[in-house]
Ligand SMILES: NC(=O)C1=CN([C@@H]2O[C@H](COP(=O)(O)OP(=O)(O)OC[C@H]3O[C@@H](n4cnc5c(N)ncnc54)[C@H](O)[C@@H]3O)[C@@H](O)[C@H]2O)C=CC1
């Protein structure tokens with residue numbers, strides 16, 4: 001690629017925002033052209049390199065997302081559902097590829113991305129890592145091979161700052177297991193057991209969320225039957241895996257037509 005796409009990072013001061021800025025600055029395939037934060041945030045008006053504790057990089061953090069997006073070929077967005085919905089409209093206006101890592105979006109919010117995807121490329125995934133997207137494929141295969149004698153449980157663990165549960169990844173894995181079984185996740189989902197719940201319902205897919213300390217992200221898919229268990233596991237120890245996947249998606253989207261894509265498309269899995 002001779003031309004280096006310009007990238008804007010939203011939620012610049014966040015855990016993922018800072019990792020994404022570092023990843024883009026270190027890349028020889030893309031250029032950092034903007035960094036966006038909420039109106040009133042202490043980083044707005046300041047150089048993003050300095051705010052991250054390093055040398056100035058010549059990019060001033062702004063709250064004017066449209067102005068930033070209009071100079072970019074891609075927006076990488078790991079923020080919050082309401083912000084992501086607003087950014088999808090602005091990225092489409094700027095005809096910039098919108099890479100969405102934000103989790104916790106409702107089905108209604110996801111449906112609201114559709115108008116933007118008629119004008120621009122949207123790549124959205126609850127997990128941008130190669131390992132998890134491979135695990136999704138494996139989960140689908142294992143679920144398809146086993147019958148309901150095997151109870152399926154998705155168990156996830158994250159840091160204590162995480163605001164949504166189950167995680168976006170856990171939902172991807174649950175969807176994959178349901179698809180493998182030929183059922184709809186909404187019909188078999190069992191989340192948040194507490195109290196006298198009754199015995200486990202055959203065919204249900206259960207979810208458990210653990211929150212604590214600085215856990216980056218851990219996911220198990222458990223297939224439990226009488227006398228044996230299979231556990232498929234992914235352990236994330238470095239947020240760089242998500243940032244590298246997101247940058248790959250931003251570059252991949254440059255020559256694609258408007259529409260909604262995911263990391264399975266990007267990685268060709
Ligand atoms: N898809 C994936 O691979 C991954 C997804 N995530 C998801 O990314 C999201 C962010 O995670 P973290 O970085 O840990 O959270 P965080 O809380 O550290 O960062 C979120 C950032 O977004 C900013 N923000 C919120 N509303 C905004 C607005 N309207 N305009 C501009 N900035 C705004 C906040 O100020 C904050 O800096 C979460 O939904 C998380 O689940 C996290 C890691 C990997």
Ligand SMILES: O=C(O)C1=N[C@H](C(=O)O)C[C@H](O)C1
Pocket residue numbers: 103126127158162166167168169170216217218
């Ligand atoms: O909030 C996080 O940190 C993470 N969120 C994503 C999710 O909800 O699955 C991906 C990763 O597990 C980290």
